Amino acid sequence: MSDTILSIGDLRVKFGDRTEAVRGLSLSVARGETHCIVGESGCGKSVTSLAVMGLLARGAIRSADHIRFRDQDLLGLPERAMARLRGDKIAMIFQEPMTSLNPAYTIGSQMAEVFERHRGAGRRAALDRAAELLERVGISGPGMRLGQYPHQLSGGLRQRVMIAMALMCDPELLIADEPTTALDVTVQAQILRLLQKLQRELGLAMLLITHDLGVVARMAQRVSVMYAGQVVESAPVSDLFAAPTHPYTRGLLACIPVPGTVRRGDPLGSIPGVVPRIPPGFVGCGFRDRCAWALPECARAVPLRQASAGHTYLCRLMPDEVRP
Amino acid sequence: MTPAIEVRNLYRSFQQRGQAVRAVDGVSLSLAAGEVLGVVGESGCGKSTLARLIMGLLPPGSGEVLVDGRRLAGMDRRERARLIQPVFQDPYSSLNPRQRIRDIVGLPLAAQGALPKRRQRDLVMEMLARVGLSSDMAERLPGQLSGGQRQRVAIARALVLHPRIVVCDEPTSALDVSVQAQILNLLADLRRELGLTYLFISHNLAVVEHIATEVAVMYLGRIVEQAPVEALFRAPAHPYTRALLASVLTPDPAQGIPDVGLGEDYPDPANIPAGCRFHPRCPQAFDRCATIMPDNIRRDGRLVECLLAVPPPGGGYG
Numbered sequence: 228m229s230d231t232i233l234s235i236g237d238l239r240v241k242f243g244d245r246t247e248a249v250r251g252l253s254l255s256v257a258r259g260e261t262h263c264i265v266g267e268s269g270c271g272k273s274v275t276s277l278a279v280m281g282l283l284a285r286g287a288i289r290s291a292d293h294i295r296f297r298d299q300d301l302l303g304l305p306e307r308a309m310a311r312l313r314g315d316k317i318a319m320i321f322q323e324p325m326t327s328l329n330p331a332y333t334i335g336s337q338m339a340e341v342f343e344r345h346r347g348a349g350r351r352a353a354l355d356r357a358a359e360l361l362e363r364v365g366i367s368g369p370g371m372r373l374g375q376y377p378h379q380l381s382g383g384l385r386q387r388v389m390i391a392m393a394l395m396c397d398p399e400l401l402i403a404d405e406p407t408t409a410l411d412v413t414v415q416a417q418i419l420r421l422l423q424k425l426q427r428e429l430g431l432a433m434l435l436i437t438h439d440l441g442v443v444a445r446m447a448q449r450v451s452v453m454y455a456g457q458v459v460e461s462a463p464v465s466d467l468f469a470a471p472t473h474p475y476t477r478g479l480l481a482c483i484p485v486p487g488t489v490r491r492g493d494p495l496g497s498i499p500g501v502v503p504r505i506p507p508g509f510v511g512c513g514f515r516d517r518c519a520w521a522l523p524e525c526a527r528a529v530p531l532r533q534a535s536a537g538h539t540y541l542c543r544l545m546p547d548e549v550r551p
Numbered sequence: 552m553t554p555a556i557e558v559r560n561l562y563r564s565f566q567q568r569g570q571a572v573r574a575v576d577g578v579s580l581s582l583a584a585g586e587v588l589g590v591v592g593e594s595g596c597g598k599s600t601l602a603r604l605i606m607g608l609l610p611p612g613s614g615e616v617l618v619d620g621r622r623l624a625g626m627d628r629r630e631r632a633r634l635i636q637p638v639f640q641d642p643y644s645s646l647n648p649r650q651r652i653r654d655i656v657g658l659p660l661a662a663q664g665a666l667p668k669r670r671q672r673d674l675v676m677e678m679l680a681r682v683g684l685s686s687d688m689a690e691r692l693p694g695q696l697s698g699g700q701r702q703r704v705a706i707a708r709a710l711v712l713h714p715r716i717v718v719c720d721e722p723t724s725a726l727d728v729s730v731q732a733q734i735l736n737l738l739a740d741l742r743r744e745l746g747l748t749y750l751f752i753s754h755n756l757a758v759v760e761h762i763a764t765e766v767a768v769m770y771l772g773r774i775v776e777q778a779p780v781e782a783l784f785r786a787p788a789h790p791y792t793r794a795l796l797a798s799v800l801t802p803d804p805a806q807g808i809p810d811v812g813l814g815e816d817y818p819d820p821a822n823i824p825a826g827c828r829f830h831p832r833c834p835q836a837f838d839r840c841a842t843i844m845p846d847n848i849r850r851d852g853r854l855v856e857c858l859l860a861v862p863p864p865g866g867g868y869g
Contacts, residue, residue, distance in 0.1 A: 267727035381817035382594075411593035411754065412798040413811050419800075420808040438727065441800030445808050464804045482732035484761040485801050486784055494739065495761065497732035501697040 230257045232400050232432035233279070236292035240274050240456075243286060247507045248274040250456040253292075256400070256432040256449075261423075263435045263443045263464075266453035267479075269502045272436045275453075276402050279434075280319060281309045296400065315345040318393035320386075322405040327389060328377040334361075334388055335373030341395045360391035364421055383414035390422065394429070401426070404436045419446060440483060444468055452476050455505050455513030462538035472549055473540040475514045512542065520544060553620035555716050555748040556582040556605060561614035563600055570821045574600040576772030578614075582765070584715070587742065587749040589763030589780070591756055591795065595820050596769040598752045602720045605750060607631055619715060629663055636709035640721035642701030646693040652679070653689040656707045663712065678707040682737060699730035703737065710741065720752045735762055756799050760784050768792045771818050771828045778853035788855045790833045827858065835859060 233256040240249040249271045256262040264272045277283050279294055281301065294301045296317060301309065313319070321327045329337055338360070339353035348356070354373060361369035364387040377385055386406065393401060403422065407415040423446060426433050435446055443450055443464065450467045452460040452475065460473040471477045481496025500517040511526040512518070518525070525543060533539050534546045542549070563575040574597045582588045590598045603609040605616055607623045616623040618635055636659070639645040646655055657675045660666055666674075676686055682703040693701055702722060709717050719738065723731040739762060742749060753759050759766055760780060767777040768789065776789040787793045794811045812834035824831050830840035837858075845856045 267729060381819075383817060412756070413593065413794055413813055414817075416798040416800070416809050416811050417813070420810065423808055439800070440728075440802040444802040444804040445800050445806060447804075468802060468804050479729060480802065482728045483802060484732075484735070484757040486757050486760050486796065486799055487801075494736040495732040497736060498729035499733075501699065501730075502727075 230259075231255050231295075232258050232297060233434065234293065234295040235275075235279065236294075238275065238278055238291040238294065239289070240271070240278050240283065241288045241507050244507060245504070247505050247509065248287075248456055249278065250505065250509070250513075252451075252453075252456075252458055254451050254458065254461065256434050258399070258432050259427070259430045260448050261426060261433040261435055261446050262449045262451065263437060263447035264451050264453055264458075265437055265440060265443045267438055267502060269504075270453040271456040272438075272453050273404055276319075276404050276434065276436055280313060280317065280402065281306065282313075311345070314341050314393075315396040316398055317400045317402065318396070318398035320389050320393050320401065320403040320406045322408050328385060330377050332376075333373065334375055334377065334380070338373070338388070338392050338395060341392060345396045356395060357391070360394055361388070363394070363425070364388075364391045365417075366391070382410055383418065386410060386414075386418050387421070390418075390425070394425065397429070398431065400432045400434070402434045402436070405438065406435075407442070408438070415442075422446075440480065452479070455503060457513060457541060459514065459542070460538075460540040462534070462540075466535060466538045470534060470538070470546070470550065472534045472538070472546050473514075473542050474518045474520055474544070474549060476540075477549065478517075520549070552584065554581045554617075555584040555586070555619060556580070556588075556750060557617040557620075558601075558605065559615050559617075561601070561604060561616065562612040563604055563609065564612055567821060572821045573772050573823055574820060575604060575611075576823065578769075578772075578774055580767060580774065580777065582748060582750065584748050585746060586765055587751055587763045589759035589766045590750065590752045590769060591754065591759050591766060592769035593754060593795075593818070595771075595818060597772040597820070598769050599720055601769070602637075602718050602750065602752050606635055606637055606718050608637075632659055632662065632714070633712050634714055635716040635718060636712065636714040638702075638705050638709050638717060638719045638722045641725050642698055642705050643693075643725070645705055646701055648693050650692070651689065652684075652691050652693070652696070652704055655693070655704060656689075656711055659708060659712045674711060675707075678711045681710070681741070682707045683733075697730075698726050699733055702726065702730075702734050706734075706737065706741070710745070710747075713745070714747075716748045716750070718750045718752070721754065722751075723758060724754070731758070738762065756795060757801075768795065771820055771823050773828065773856060774854065775829065775856040776854060782851075782853060788850070788853065788860055789829075789857050790835050790859075791829050794832075794834075827856070829857075 236253050238249050238252040241247050266272045278289050335354055338357035342348050342353040342356050358369040366372055366387055407418050447464045450464050451458040454475045460476045471480055478498040498517050512529045515521040515525040529541050531539055531541050558580045561575055561578045564571045564573045592598045604611050653675050657671050660671045684703050723734050763780050766780050766783045767774045770791050776792045787796050794813055797809045798811050813832045816831045826841045827845055830836040845858045848855055848860050850860050
């Protein structure tokens with residue numbers, strides 16, 4: 228498909244002999260599409276985004292069938308070429324804007340630097356571009372903000388600055404790793420609204436990484452649920468919430484308290500146990516120790532099944548065996 | 552009946568970069584025994600300072616706190632510890648990494664003194680079992696436990712003296728949702744079994760709705776709305792409460808991202824606006840909101856600090 232901006236095939240990331248953080252992940256993101264990776268801490272979702280960007284920590288071993296950005300395979304790309312892409316055609320936003328911004332430089336000089344480096348623009352043109360984007364992300368008085376330092380801004384404003392900075396070079400792919408997790412709920416809603424609006428206007432492909440199924444439901448067109456380094460279920464967003472099929476997805480949805488549906492005294496659903504550490508060479512379902520349906524055969528290779536068109540999941544069970 | 556917690560006109564400010572930050576700015580509340588008061592609000596609203604004042608970990612600037620009908624000021628530390636205990640947010644930093652679990656949970660008992668070692672050990676083991684930890688956990692160090700297990704340890708430590716009141720400050724915010732659900736269920740069970748009263752601080756409205764019987768919404772140091780949980784969630788009266796509720800993203804793909812209509816202004820406790828402290832962000836603000844502070848307005852059995860909630864002269868509202 229010519230509209231595919233990012234395509235990942237069979238990605239694996241190992242940290243020495245102890246842990247395999249990502250175990251054969253495949254997904255793709257099209258122009259104008261938001262693809263959410265959702266999972267709990269340690270499931271491998273952030274490692275996946277770092278693997279795509281070529282930003283894994285030293286000692287991590289990345290392998291894949293392909294990681295393709297448009298027609299370019301990023302796997303064999305030298306670091307210098309990768310560095311030219313980062314912040315240019317592939318942009319990132321991270322969770323904590325305070326640690327991603329340099330406290331010693333003004334907002335203006337940090338934003339301008341991106342444009343100068345990638346576009347060879349002069350300082351004046353770069354600052355004009357920065358002011359234009361600050362306005363675009365809903366910051367009033369952009370001229371004044373350019374001269375300020377990160378600590379002079381609230382958390383919500385800092386995240387708006389990060390978004391503006393990510394858009395400096397008209398990226399085609401935006402990778403956002405928990406972009407609103409550190410923010411208050413009212414600010415989260417404002418930032419997500421902004422991201423959605425910009426994404427639509429600019430036709431961005433967005434890979435949005437989050438632990439929050441509420442964010443997924445409201446932002447995604449397509450969802451990949453990760454557990455123990457694998458995508459255990461992948462579906463269009465409406466299918467995932469209407470017909471969750473993998474036992475982990477179902478368990479996760481039952482854990483969320485939803486306002487307006489509380490019945491006093493009812494316990495929440497919960498998943499017993501903790502996320503396991505998966506060593507390289509691990510075979511079988513990573514969820515089997517916590518799964519109510521687990522059988523001895525779950526320790527063998529697990530089939531990828533189809534629940535409906537475009538809706539797949541990794542489990543020995545048939546769809547009607549899981550759903551009540 | 553004597554309220555479990557009573558707070559009268561509580562004020563507390565801090566000096567920060569030469570400015571006075573009014574963290575708690577005139578809070579009064581009363582919590583009956585056996586209830587769960589959920590205190591919600593965004594960062595900087597003063598909810599954690601309020602919790603620390605109520606636990607006596609911080610002296611108030613003015614006003615007073617009564618726990619079980621007795622003034623907290625001047626109460627003996629050991630006596631206070633038998634009455635009210637905390638559970639904090641971060642089970643990573645609130646447990647001493649060099650102490651074994653049995654010593655962490657036993658510390659409040661040891662601090663009370665005059666208890667035979669054997670008896671202390673039994674009480675610790677009993678409490679570990681109660682919070683769902685197996686007995687072999689007693690010999691471990693916090694670093695060998697998961698986040699959820701550590702929070703169970705923190706709960707066991709809080710309950711080992713059988714206090715009447717537990718102050719939970721964001722007890723599940725550092726946890727994954729599947730683990731959060733385990734801890735919320737545990738807290739609900741323990742409250743039923745032990746007849747506990749909770750003050751439950753959280754930024755997460757859905758969590759508060761699940762566990763609380765009464766909810767107080769804080770904004771810039773004041774409770775701007777307080778009501779029984781069903782009433783508050785069914786019909787939020789303060790514009791800020793409504794914005795908070797609208798911001799909760801339920802897992803419903805048919806809904807978009809809500810427009811909360813709050814503008815880009817951000818609350819700053821070092822610079823509290825005159826009049827209604829919410830008026831610069833309020834989508835319903837009108838001229839008088841900038842000058843008149845809505846103080847202690849009660850309507851339909853709830854506290855709503857909003858001029859829009861003032862009954863018209865001559866009554867007409869019940």
